[in-house]
Amino acid sequence: MIKELEKLQNENNYRSLKSLDYEGNFIIYKGKKLLNLCSNDYLSLNINQELKHKFLKNIKDKDFYFSSASSRSLSGGFSIFEELESLLENFFKGKNALLFNSGFSLNYSCIQALATLKNTLFLADKFIHASMIDGLKGANFFRFRHNDMQNLSLLLEKHHKNYERIIILSEALFSMDGDFAHIKQLVEFKKTYKNILLYIDEAHSVGCFDESGLGIVKSLGLEKDIDFLVLTFGKALASYGACMLCSRKAKDFFINKARALIYSTALAPINVAFTKFIFERLKTFDKERKALKNISSFFKNLLKDYNIMGDAYIVSLLIGSNEKASFLANKLLENGFFAPAIKEPTVPKNTARIRFSLNANLKKDELLPLKELL
Ligand SMILES: Cc1ncc(COP(=O)(O)O)c(C=O)c1O
The missing domain is CATH 3.90.1150.10 (Aspartate Aminotransferase, domain 1)
Structure with a gap:
């Protein structure tokens, strides 16, 4: 050591x-x-004391818990979880929402769970976040050069016939180089290769794009083409936690297979209530x-x-x-x-x-x- x-x-x-x-x-x-100059509080909501006081003044007694005291699959399933998920499902029509304790635990455990599916290959942008890379341990994967669609295209051409599904991993706005992913091009690949699934992490973009504030994918109107859309709450939203937006089947799969969801105390209800409070106002920012x-x-x-x-x-x-x-x-x-x-x-x-x-x-x-x- x-x-x-x-x-x-x-x-x-x-x-x-x-x-x-x-x-x-x-x-x-x-x-x-x-x-x-190094906070991810992009909308300055975390330093908006007035906003937080307003939340605390109106907190309902049923959400006034600083711990859920259990995993959500046991007794930690406070009703505020489903309330926030319903709100997000309303924003992202056709998607099912599933909350996680953090972006790290979401990415790590959802990718780890997906990697257990037979005949699955991941193609990952070279610059994806550590939480996704850690989820890939033991998985079949190749990395493509950062944001290089030609390089990705070559990998798809080479491998698409050999796998039942290929999951492409990218961020929407990259955390370190600060550049945008080519989301439209990624969606185009789905037309050529029918076995592609897209996994996009909006950790650094949710809150800051689209008039709704719901992110880059939403601003492009491409949410139905993204199979796994990740929002995190600890940056522009000034809260904590994360959400996976996916199909009903995928949500059930993660409820049963994502270890960070199953084996960890769920988010504090007061924290989930605050995230909901922010999402309800997101378009006003x-x-x-x-x-x-x-x-x-x-x-x-x-x-x-x-x-x-x-x-x-x-x-x-x-x-x-x-x-x-x-x-x-x-x-x-x-x-x-x-x-x-x-x-x-x-x-x-x-x-x-x-x-x-x-x-x-x-x-x-x-x-x-x-x-x-x-
Ligand atoms: C792209 C990306 N995804 C996920 C995470 C992890 O999110 P959280 O801070 O909610 O664990 C981060 C954190 O920096 C990130 O940059």
Whole structure:
């Protein structure tokens, strides 16, 4: 264990936890006030104290539980779970909704369950999240180059005859490079190859796209073509938990096979009630979505002369080595910005970066001084 930790330290890749306090968009760390540029609170709902007070004022007694005290398949099935699932099923007509404790446990255990189906191959984008990669352990899978539809097409052509089903795994808005998946093209593949199923994770896009706020797939009107659509609640929705949207049969399959659902205490009812409260208001956060779009354009323009990536509000400044990325992150910290370096294995080796994730409440003049520091 000690050797492992020493190795990480020598590689400038040692993680430690920080104790932080919050004041709106600022983090208080060791007495220093730092602009938070690494939260996934894209719509700034998590720092909207008024919104949370409103929720707490109206919480019903039947949902006022900080624990479900059991797995949902035993006595943890509080009625609020089905209420939220019904709401989501109403938003995504034709889909069945199933709540999970987190995006990680959803991806990990649903993919693990799907991998038990005979004659199944997964084709996974090279940059999918760790939770999906972990679910693939022991599965038949190949990775395709990130967002490279030609590479995926070659793999489909080569393998489609040998498997009963091929499940393509992608994110809608990628968490680290901040770019969009080619969802329309993925759906097109389903017309050519009849045994394809699409699994799309909207962790970083739900809340922020479409006038309903329900995500990129919804904005494209393609929800019926996505067989497994994943929403997570811990980012733009300022809550916790996740939801799988799929067919009735698939929902029953996961209820019986997804180990993280079966063998874990279900979400706290109060938390599910808060997620429902947010979803009920999601389409009213248009001002926040517009502000997020505007500040993202401003920021990308500000950094246009640097090596940046990102199609929306996740903007990554590519550095390369762990050492240089850590150096820059420290410099930012000393100058009032909280934007830690992201290193392998979260991103590929030698692509260490500063990943800026923006939010609706950021002000242009707060971001301006950053340019001089890079
Ligand atoms: C693409 C993606 N999926 C899933 C997750 C995990 O979601 P959760 O934080 O709800 O466990 C993350 C978390 O960062 C993510 O980026």
